[in-house]
Amino acid sequence: MIDSHTHLVSCEQPDAELVADAERQGVRRILTVGMDGDSCRASLRTAEDFPQVFVAIGRHPNLASGFDDADLSELRALAAHPRCVAIGETGLDFFRDTAPREDQERAFAAQIGLARETGKPLVVHTRSADDDTLQMLGGQAEGVRVVMHCFSMPRRLDACIERGYWISFAGNVTYPANADLRAAAARVPAERLLVETDAPYLTPQPVRKQRNVPANVVLTAELVAAERGISYEELEQQVERNAAALFDWS
Numbered sequence: 265m266i267d268s269h270t271h272l273v274s275c276e277q278p279d280a281e282l283v284a285d286a287e288r289q290g291v292r293r294i295l296t297v298g299m300d301g302d303s304c305r306a307s308l309r310t311a312e313d314f315p316q317v318f319v320a321i322g323r324h325p326n327l328a329s330g331f332d333d334a335d336l337s338e339l340r341a342l343a344a345h346p347r348c349v350a351i352g353e354t355g356l357d358f359f360r361d362t363a364p365r366e367d368q369e370r371a372f373a374a375q376i377g378l379a380r381e382t383g384k385p386l387v388v389h390t391r392s393a394d395d396d397t398l399q400m401l402g403g404q405a406e407g408v409r410v411v412m413h414c415f416s417m418p419r420r421l422d423a424c425i426e427r428g429y430w431i432s433f434a435g436n437v438t439y440p441a442n443a444d445l446r447a448a449a450a451r452v453p454a455e456r457l458l459v460e461t462d463a464p465y466l467t468p469q470p471v472r473k474q475r476n477v478p479a480n481v482v483l484t485a486e487l488v489a490a491e492r493g494i495s496y497e498e499l500e501q502q503v504e505r506n507a508a509a510l511f512d513w514s
Contacts, residue, residue: 265291265500266507267481268432269353269387269413269460272296272317273306276464276475283314286478292316292504293513294478295460297353297387297413299324301335304342311347318513320350320387323371328363331371336378343382349511351379352387353413356400359392369400376404385409385430385510394420402427409510414462418448425453430510432458435468435476438487450491454502458510459485 267286272279273296286294296311297320298304304321311317321343323331343351354375356368379386386408390397394417401410412424414434424431431452437445449457461484463476468483482496489499508514 265289265482265485266293266295266459266504267291267461267463267478268295268411268458268503268507269320269434270294270296270463270478271299271303271465272310272463272478273298273303274464275477277477279310279314279317282477282479283316286481287316289479289482290500291478291481293318293507295320295350295507295511298322298342299353300327301338301342304339308342308345308347317347318349318511319345319347320352321345321348322352322354322375322387324353325355325357325368325371325389326360326362328367328371331367331374335371336374339375339378340381343378343384348384349513350385350387350411351375351382352411353389354386355389356393356397357389357391358396372400373404376400376408379405379408385411387411387413389413390417398423411458411510413460414466415445415448418444421448421451425456428456430456430458430506432460433484433488434460434462435466435480435484438469438484439472440469446487446491449488450493455506457488457503458506459488459503
């Protein structure tokens with residue numbers, strides 16, 4: 265199994281404990297995701313210590329205030345590290361008013377360009393900005409491999425599928441109220457499906473009172489497999505193939 269999106273730097277436990285616990289559950293690859301310069305550098309240090317861990321380098325939309333050419337240069341330099349396999353997470357988040365819209369859009373556009381420049385996939389965050397996110401991607405990301413992280417817009421699933429985006433499901437797909445997400449999880453083409461934790465956030469329903477950790481991706485994967493009417497082992501093999509092809513990790 266793989267965890268296609270987590271934030272080891274934000275988890276409470278030491279990295280060694282998180283990685284070991286995940287491996288005991290069969291989680292063989294983890295993508296830990298940077299949200300600013302400091303977290304990107306910390307993530308790269310972790311990946312240097314653990315061969316199971318790879319990194320996405322980016323600036324989160326909630327942290328995009330004042331994003332400028334110097335910030336892009338920093339991301340470009342960090343993305344050159346051999347353990348970086350993706351750009352992001354980036355995107356638009358109009359749910360929380362923590363960064364001006366124009367700064368978010370500038371940071372998003374810059375990281376789309378960086379993904380194109382490096383040939384690495386783009387990890388996209390969107391919240392309360394579905395139409396704007398898809399509009400920017402449609403206008404600027406043609407030819408870029410796009411991952412819709414923590415997929416949360418089931419009404420836009422067909423548009424994402426038509427564009428060939430990868431769709432990654434997090435623990436919120438297990439929440440009783442999210443039947444529309446479970447229906448979406450059943451419809452995603454097999455070759456475009458991923459699972460993630462987004463730890464320490466979005467803990468799956470069976471352990472929802474706890475802080476999330478990468479090992480919990482198996483709980484989300486079990487539910488997604490059931491929704492798709494396949495065995496856990498079949499889903500595991502599929503998402504491992506998908507992630508290996510997308511992130512070029514071995």
